[in-house]
Amino acid sequence: MEKQKVKSEFLEWLKAIAFGVILVWGMQYFLFTPILVQGASMMPSFEDGDRIVVNKIGPKITDYDRFDIVVFNVKEDTNYIKRIIGLPGDHIAYEDDTLYINGKKYDEPYLEEYKKALVDSGSLTEDFTLEEKLGETVVPDGYLFVMGDNRRYSLDSREPSLGFVSMDKVLGTVSMRFYPFENFGLIQ
DSSP: OHHHHHHHHHHHHHHHHHHHHHHHHHIIIIIEEEEEOOSSTTTTTSOTTOEEEEESSHHHHSOOOTTOEEEEEEETTEEEEEEEEEOTTOOEEEETTEEEETTEEEOOGGGHHHHHHTTTSOOSSOOEEHHHHHSOSSOOTTEEEEEOSSGGGOOSTTSTTTOSEEGGGEEEEEEEEEESGGGOEEOO
16 A cells, blocks of 8 residues: 555656646746847847846737847847837937937937947947938838847847848847846846
């Protein structure tokens, strides 16, 4: 009888562990996934080596918002992290280090730290329009115009080799940083 009880308890533990593994895998695959930030294109918002959580389900329920930070697939094993600047139908232009969307001036408070450091050495973001960079007047339907916060050192939508990012390639929005621990928290 004791042998039967041990076997039954073992099977219960095995079921619980299997359920836990499936639950964690399902959450990571369908809802949230951890990502390692590689490179300096999003400094000062994210540093090389930061670990973040990407919310995969949020964008499927609601639309993307301007200035959301997204992770998208570039190649099979390569993902980029960037900030949404332009949504479908938007005309994007920069003039004198100021963002204009559809002719309206937009503040970018997440860039203030970098702009202050560049007081005597030019602008953070060079002047451009969509027409000059990508030959389009507005962001096409189903696509996003994205930029890294480290504007001088970011491969982003300004480069024709990357260009507009298809919404189908977006894995999700960045919802939390969990490492380094001193910067742990939700991303607004």
